[in-house]
Amino acid sequence: MTLEHLSGETRAALERAAMPDFDRWQRMVYATGGCAQPVRLHGERLTLDAATGEILDVYRTADEPTGFLLTACGNRRASRCPACSAVYKDDTYHLIISGLRGGKGVPEDVGGHPRVFATFTAPSFGAVHAHRTGRDGKTLSCRPRRDSPVCQHGRYEGCGRRHERDDPQVGQPLCVSCYDYQGAVLWNAHAGELWRRFTQALPVTLARLLGVRRAVLRRTLRLSYAKVAEYQARGLVHFHAVIRLDGPDGPTSPPPDWATVSLLDEAIRQAAAQIVIPASEESPAGPPAILLRWGDQIDVRPVYVSTDLDGVSDQRVASYIAKYATKGAESAGTVDRPIRHAWDVPALNVTEHARRMIYTCFSLGELPRYRDIPLRQRAHMLGYRGHFSTKSRHYSTTLGDLRQARADHRAEQARLILGLPDPADGKTFTISEWRYAGSGHRHGEPFWAELARQRIATARKITREREVNRTVPEECPPP
Known part of the structure; x- marks a missing residue:
């Protein structure tokens, strides 16, 4: 099968994978969690010795095969970016649960x-169609009316249908003129x-x-x-x-x-x-x-x-x-x-x-x-x-604190890999300059970004299931 016989999306994804900078770009995408609309940055970061001014580490996007650095968009809406919204969802969960059980300070x-x-x-x-259930969980009639009354616009004021939760009619007015x-x-x-x-x-x-x-x-x-x-x-x-x-x-x-x-x-x-x-x-x-x-x-x-x-x-x-x-x-x-x-x-x-x-x-x-x-x-x-x-201010931790803790953890991992001194000792300092260079994915990239997101989500799900199973007490062995 040739490229001409493939769909446009598949052909574009294969063409992107054949480019020389694909491996580095893919590592960037995984670092963003599979962000659907990442931000491209141009710039550099210098790590210097605080005493002598010696340059200990240099990072420049000009040296990247892609020519830019990708960072996650951070959008909270699942409809805009499933990857970043999943992080926001997890952060919100920890924010709420820490105010109910404790933890995170x-x-x-x-x-x-x-x-x-x-x-x-x-x-x-105004009256709208609704999904109603009884105590037994069975779906009930929307708005049953015995006398079949009509509104001033001649429309029936009741509804005898049983709407399921995903029925598109749920939430729609019975009479738009009365609403x-x-x-x-x-x-x-x-x-x-x-x-x-x-x-x-x-x-x-x-x-x-x-x-x-x-x-x-x-x-x-x-x-x-x-x-x-x-x-x-x-x-x-x-x-x-x-x-x-x-x-x-x-x-x-x-x-x-x-x-x-x-x-x-x-x-x-x-x-x-x-x-x-x-x-x-x-x-x-x-x-x-x-x-x-x-x-x-x-x-x-x-x-x-x-x-x-x-x-x-x-x-x-x-x-x-x-x-x-x-x-x-x-x-x-x-x-x-x-x-x-x-x-x-x-x-x-x-x-x-x-x-x-x-x-x-x-x-x-x-x-x-x-x-x-x-x-x-x-x-x-x-x-x-x-x-x-x-x-409120005193409910629990903040989203900013959770994000900063995550950023500090990643910075510490990068520091250990590079073998740089701990900045907490005051022996080094960092100078950085970044410029916005665009956002979103280019030709053929959305497919690979979504694949990365699904793999990351699956890995997180497996990790959570293992942690849950680890906390379940084992049954006592027979005597």
């Missing part, structure tokens, strides 16, 4: 602090502000429930949290958060005896219920401002080490938050890149519900009362403009 006693897993949802802006797209987009745009107001109101609510002043409570108790935003199928974000009660010094100090899970549960529900914010400034000449608030379905569950109790396990919570930290609006049927112009919307491969929300972002962005809200810039996010993953 957090004492293990933190596992005894009261903590809950809370979910904050948006209110209803409040303006309210839905504005709620997304202010969801981050609702969360900020909630974190401010929660300590005040705790103080009120205890009958003490806020300043008195601050001397005995501290609130810590970590949260992630997730898109529902209906295109609205909701937040999952681990909220923990600590002593005044954070996770290193135990909370007071009166700080309980039930107290935290009640404070969360009351604080969320009292938050109401306007979608825009009130104008005497214009229509009344739309008031935004949390939905009624606020779920609060205790977090335990064991799943036998009436709550959720810490490992399950950490895995759940880490999973959705790598997802974006694309899980709600939209795109993962900005939309520059409204005339580009008809050609987008999105659901019709998402398309209407995108159009609503563009139309509202033209109104004077909403021009301060970046709706047009966030149309691909269906209006949401907040962070997907945030935490």
Whole structure:
């Protein structure tokens, strides 16, 4: 078989493998973990003796067969880079679990602090198709209605179908004319502000429930949290958060005896219920401002080490938050890149519900009362403009610390290979200069990058399974 009989992708991959710099390029790709859109750099790094100024080591991209150095893009979204998002997912897991069990600089006693897993949802802006299950796990009818009522637009207000979880109709409105797209987009745009107001109101609510002043409570108790935003199928974000009660010094100090899970549960529900914010400034000449608030379905569950109790396990919570930290609006049927112009919307491969929300972002962005809200810039996010993953300062370690520890480990391995002195002794220092030279893969390279990612992922999976099996106690031998 000749190259002409192969597909274009296969032919391009074989042509890339035949190039003289392929081996070195492939080692770079493995070093990035199989990044889907790596960054190319030009520059150099010099390691010098601090006392004499002697050059101990030189690295220049000009000496590379490729002429550049590859580094990982670091994108958290699985839709953009599966390799880098897997690293982000693992880091988020360790960040969350260390705040529940300890480790990474957090004492293990933190596992005894009261903590809950809370979910904050948006209110209803119209009936949508849903995946419903009974207690036995069987799929139920979507919206059964006995009298077959119809809305003012002549559409049936119920749905007797049984939608599976992956049914594309899940999350789509029963009547697009009845659905409040303006309210839905504005709620997304202010969801981050609702969360900020909630974190401010929660300590005040705790103080009120205890009958003490806020300043008195601050001397005995501290609130810590970590949260992630997730898109529902209906295109609205909701937040999952681990909220923990600590002593005044954070996770290193135990909370007071009166700080309980039930107290935290009640404070969360009351604080969320009292938050109401306007979608825009009130104008005497214009229509009344739309008031935004949390939905009624606020779920609060205790977090335990064991799943036998009436709550959720810490490992399950950490895995759940880490999973959705790598997802974006694309899980709600939209795109993962900005939309520059409204005339580009008809050609987008999105659901019709998402398309209407995108159009609503563009139309509202033209109104004077909403021009301060970046709706047009966030149309691909269906209006949401907040962070997907945030935490309080004292919850646990930081993503930056985890990345720095990984970078220090790799730098130490490289130093040992080169036989250079330890920079911690102050005997050497490094001078480097890097310039951006482009990003992404070139002709024929995506195939090999994806192959590298799959091999690395398989190797990590095997390593984890071995570690799990190593921790399982062996059965006692018979006497």
